[in-house]
Amino acid sequence: QSALTQPASVSGSPGQSITISCTGTSSDVGGYNLVSWYQQHPGKAPKLMIYDVDKRPSGVSNRFSGSKSGNTASLTISGLQAEDEANYHCCSYVSSRTWVFGGGTKVTVL
Amino acid sequence: QVRLQQSGPGLVKPSQTLSLTCAISGDSVSSTSAAWSWIRQSPSRGLEWLGRTYYRSKWYYDYAVAVKSRITINPDTSNNQFSLQLNSVTPDDTAVYYCARTYCDSTRCHITFDYWGQGTLVTVSS
Numbered sequence: 001q002s003a004l005t006q007p008a009s010v011s012g013s014p015g016q017s018i019t020i021s022c023t024g025t026s027s028d029v030g031g032y033n034l035v036s037w038y039q040q041h042p043g044k045a046p047k048l049m050i051y052d053v054d055k056r057p058s059g060v061s062n063r064f065s066g067s068k069s070g071n072t073a074s075l076t077i078s079g080l081q082a083e084d085e086a087n088y089h090c091c092s093y094v095s096s097r098t099w100v101f102g103g104g105t106k107v108t109v110l
Numbered sequence: 111q112v113r114l115q116q117s118g119p120g121l122v123k124p125s126q127t128l129s130l131t132c133a134i135s136g137d138s139v140s141s142t143s144a145a146w147s148w149i150r151q152s153p154s155r156g157l158e159w160l161g162r163t164y165y166r167s168k169w170y171y172d173y174a175v176a177v178k179s180r181i182t183i184n185p186d187t188s189n190n191q192f193s194l195q196l197n198s199v200t201p202d203d204t205a206v207y208y209c210a211r212t213y214c215d216s217t218r219c220h221i222t223f224d225y226w227g228q229g230t231l232v233t234v235s236s
Contacts, residue, residue: 003155003156034220034222036222036223038157038223045208045226045227045228045229046157046208046223046226047226048221048222048223048224051220051221051222051224052220052221057221057224089156089157091157091159091222091223093222097172098159098172098173098174098175099147099159099222100159101156101157101158101159102156103156104156104157
C-alpha cells in the first residue's frame with residue numbers, strides 16, 4: 001500500500017488560512033469517508049484533529065476543518081496562530097481492514 | 111481519561127525480535143468499543159500503521175501487508191495491556207514506535223487513533 005501524497009511544506013502568516021492536501025486513490029481516500037488528520041509537534045506523539053473527513057474531536061479548535069473531493073482530502077487551518085506550527089499527517093482507511101498515512105506536511109507560521 | 115504507557119527495550123540486534131508493551135488505563139483491552147494499534151514513525155517512511163487487535167466476542171487481528179509475515183500483536187487481559195512482537199528485525203526497522211486506540215461505535219471503528227502512547231525509539235543495531 002503506497003503512502004498518501006501530501007506537500008512537504010506549507011506556510012502562512014498569522015491570521016491567514018492555509019490548506020493542506022492529501023491525495024490517495026479510489027481504494028483509500030476516495031472510497032471511504034474515513035480520513036483523519038493529526039498534528040504533531042517535535043518530539044511529541046501525534047494528536048487527532050479531524051476524523052471522518054470533517055469531524056472535530058471535543059477540545060479541538062474550530063479553526064481546523066476538513067473536507068474531501070474525489071481522491072483528495074484537505075485540512076484547512078483558519079486564523080493561523082504561532083502554536084499551529086507543527087507537522088500534519090493525514091490517514092485513510094484502505095480496503096482489507098488496514099490504514100495508510102500520508103508523508104506529512106510541515107506547517108510554518110511566518 | 112485514557113492513558114497508554116509504553117515499555118520495552120530501545121536497542122535490538124539485527125535478526126532478533128523487537129518486543130514492546132502498551133499498558134492501558136481508563137479503558138479495557140477487551141472493550142467492544144475500541145481497537146488497539148501499533149504505529150511506527152521513521153524519517154524515511156513517516157508514520158506507518160503496523161497492525162491492530164480488537165475484541166468482538168472473540169479476538170481479531172489485522173496486520174499491514176509490509177510486515178504481515180513478521181508481526182504479532184497480543185492482548186493481555188490479565189494486565190490490561192497489549193504487545194507488539196516484530197521478528198527478524200533489520201536496521202530498516204529503526205523507528206519510534208507508538209501504540210494507539212481507535213474508538214468504535216455500534217457500526218464501525220472510525221475515531222481513529224484518538225489516544226497515543228508516549229512513543230519508544232527502537233534502534234536496530236549490533
